[in-house]
Amino acid sequence: MIARYFRLHVQTLGAALGRIGGTPIGATLNVLVVAIALALPAAMQVLIANANNMSPAFADAADFTMYLQEDVGEDQGRALSTSIAQRSDVKSTNFVSKLEGLADLRTRTGFGGALDALTENPLPHVIQVRPASNTIENIDVLADALVELEETDFVQLDRLWVERLNAILMLGGRTVDIITVLLAAAVILVIGNTIRLEINNRRIEIEVLKLVGATDGFIRRPFLYTGFCLGGIGAIAAALMIGTGLLLLSGPVRNLAGLYAADFSLRGLSLEGLGILIGGGALLGWTGALIAATRHLRAIEPA
Amino acid sequence: MIRFENVQKRYPGGHEALSGISFGLERGEMAFLTGPSGAGKSTLLKLVALIERPTRGTVLVNNQNTARISRRRVPSFRQRIGVVFQDHKLLYDRTVFDNVALPLVIAGMKPRETGRRVRAALDQVGLLDREANAPITLSTGEQQRIGIARAVASRPDVVIADEPTGNLDPALSLEIMRLFERFNEVGVTLLIATHDLDLLNRLAHRRIELEGGRLSRDSGG
Numbered sequence: 466m467i468a469r470y471f472r473l474h475v476q477t478l479g480a481a482l483g484r485i486g487g488t489p490i491g492a493t494l495n496v497l498v499v500a501i502a503l504a505l506p507a508a509m510q511v512l513i514a515n516a517n518n519m520s521p522a523f524a525d526a527a528d529f530t531m532y533l534q535e536d537v538g539e540d541q542g543r544a545l546s547t548s549i550a551q552r553s554d555v556k557s558t559n560f561v562s563k564l565e566g567l568a569d570l571r572t573r574t575g576f577g578g579a580l581d582a583l584t585e586n587p588l589p590h591v592i593q594v595r596p597a598s599n600t601i602e603n604i605d606v607l608a609d610a611l612v613e614l615e616e617t618d619f620v621q622l623d624r625l626w627v628e629r630l631n632a633i634l635m636l637g638g639r640t641v642d643i644i645t646v647l648l649a650a651a652v653i654l655v656i657g658n659t660i661r662l663e664i665n666n667r668r669i670e671i672e673v674l675k676l677v678g679a680t681d682g683f684i685r686r687p688f689l690y691t692g693f694c695l696g697g698i699g700a701i702a703a704a705l706m707i708g709t710g711l712l713l714l715s716g717p718v719r720n721l722a723g724l725y726a727a728d729f730s731l732r733g734l735s736l737e738g739l740g741i742l743i744g745g746g747a748l749l750g751w752t753g754a755l756i757a758a759t760r761h762l763r764a765i766e767p768a
Numbered sequence: 769m770i771r772f773e774n775v776q777k778r779y780p781g782g783h784e785a786l787s788g789i790s791f792g793l794e795r796g797e798m799a800f801l802t803g804p805s806g807a808g809k810s811t812l813l814k815l816v817a818l819i820e821r822p823t824r825g826t827v828l829v830n831n832q833n834t835a836r837i838s839r840r841r842v843p844s845f846r847q848r849i850g851v852v853f854q855d856h857k858l859l860y861d862r863t864v865f866d867n868v869a870l871p872l873v874i875a876g877m878k879p880r881e882t883g884r885r886v887r888a889a890l891d892q893v894g895l896l897d898r899e900a901n902a903p904i905t906l907s908t909g910e911q912q913r914i915g916i917a918r919a920v921a922s923r924p925d926v927v928i929a930d931e932p933t934g935n936l937d938p939a940l941s942l943e944i945m946r947l948f949e950r951f952n953e954v955g956v957t958l959l960i961a962t963h964d965l966d967l968l969n970r971l972a973h974r975r976i977e978l979e980g981g982r983l984s985r986d987s988g989g
Binding site for chain 1: 817819843844845846847848851857858859861870871873874875878879918
C-alpha cells in the first residue's frame with residue numbers, strides 16, 4: 466500500500482517535471498514571474514538584516530548610564546557592577562571609575578585647563594548598563610529597579626531614542642511583512658492561473674481519466690506537483706537573483722565602507738533563509754495548484 | 769448483471785431521453801442495443817457507467833443499486849466496468865502501452881503485473897507489436913482495438929460499447945464484433961450499442977431495440 470502510494474508519487478513527480486520541460490518558454494516565463502515575486506520580499510529581508518548588521522549603534526541604542534552616590538567607593542562600585550551584570554535582564558555592564566571618567570573628559574573635550582583648576586574630582590563612579598532586551602517596557606522595568614538601589618544617585622535613560630529606534634524597526638518590519646503577504650498571494654494566483662489553463666488544455670485527457678475510474682485525487686496529483694515544482698524552481702531562481710544583486714552591490718559597498726573606515730561587508734541569505742525561501746516557494750505553488758485544481762477539476766465531467 | 773427497472777431519464781430542459789425502460793442482462797450475456805439515432809442508446813449506456821443518473825426508476829449494475837453510489841465512490845465503481853467509445857478516446861500524447869495501462873495505473877497495480885496485463889490485452893486484440901507506437905500512427909480500426917484493449921485490460925465483469933464500429937467499414941466492423949464475441953466466450957458481459965443493421969443480421973445475439981426512448985423490442989431475456 467505504501468509502496469504503491471510512493472510509486473505513484475514518484476511517477477507523477479517525473480511526469481510533472483517532464484511537462485514543465487515540455488513547454489520551455491511558457492515555463493520560463495512562469496518561473497520568472499514567481500522568482501521576481503519571491504525575490505522582492507526576500508531581498509528586503511536580506512537588506513534589513515544587513516542594515517542591522519551595518520550599524521552597531523543600533524545594538525547599544527538601549528544602553529543607559531547609572532550614576533552612583535558620591536560616598537560609594539570604587540571597590541564597592543565594581544562589585545555592584547558585577548552583580549548587576551548577573552541579572553537576567555542585563556546583557557553586560559561596564560564600570561567607569563571617577564578617575565577614568567575624568568581622563569576621558571580631559572581627552573575628549575579639551576577642558577584640560579579648566580579641569581586642572583578643580584581641587585577635587587567632581588565626577589561620580591558610573592556603571593554603563595546594556596539591557597538584554599530592546600523593548601521599552603523591559604528597559605523601564607530594569608531602570609526602575611536600578612534606581613531603587615541605595616548606591617544609585619540617578620539613572621540617565623535616553624528613552625525617546627529607544628522608542629524612535631523601535632518604532633523605525635517595527636515600521637520597516639511591518640512593511641516587509643505586508644509586502645511579503647501580498648507577493649505570496651501573487652505567487653498563489655499566478656500558479657493557480659497557470660494550473661487553470663493547464664487543466665483547460667488537458668480537458669479531454671481529464672474526461673478520459675474520469676471515465677476509466679480515476680479519482681479526483683489521482684487526476685489532481687500531477688497538477689499539484691507542477692505547482693510545487695514551479696514554486697520551488699521559482700524560489701531557486703529568486704535566490705540566484707538575490708545572490709547576483711548582492712554580488713553587484715558588494716563592490717560599491719566595500720568602497721563606501723572603506724571611506725567611512727568601517728569594517729563591513731554585505732551578507733547574503735542565511736542557510737535558514739534559503740530553506741525558508743525555497744520551501745515557502747514550493748508550498749505556495751502547491752497551494753495555488755490545490756485551489757485551482759480542486760475548483761476546476763470538479764467542473765469537468767465526461768458527457 | 770445489469771438490470772433496469774422502470775427507468776426514466778429526463779434532461780434539464782425537459783427532453784425525455786428514456787421512459788419506462790425495464791430489462792435485465794444476465795452475467796455472461798452479450799446483447800446489442802439498437803435503434804435509430806436519438807432513440808436513447810447512448811443515454812442508456814451513460815446510466816450504466818454512472819455518467820448520468822436516472823430521473824426515476826432503478827439501475828442495478830453487478831447487483832449494486834447505482835443510486836446508492838455517492839459521487840466519491842463513482843471512480844471505484846467505474847474501475848469495474850470497461851467502456852468503449854465510437855471515437856476511441858485514446859490519449860494521443862502517450863504510447864499504445866500507456867493508453868492500455870491507464871486503468872491499471874489508476875487502480876495502483878504494480879508495474880510488472882501492469883505490463884503483463886497490458887500485453888495480454890494487446891495480444892487479444894492482435895496488436896502486441898504496436899505497444900511502443902503512438903496511437904496516431906495506427907489506422908482507425910487499430911485505434912478502436914486499442915480502445916477495446918484498454919476497456920478489458922483491468923478484466924472488468926461488464927463492458928459497454930457505444931457505436932464501437934461507427935467509423936469503420938463493414939469488414940473491420942465484423943472483425944471488431946468477432947473480438948467482442950471472443951471476450952464474451954470467456955465470461956465478460958457485453959452491452960453494445962449500434963445502429964448498423966447489416967452487421968447485426970450477421971450476428972446471432974440478443975437485441976434490445978429502443979425507439980423514441982422506449983423499449984420497442986427485446987429478442988431475449
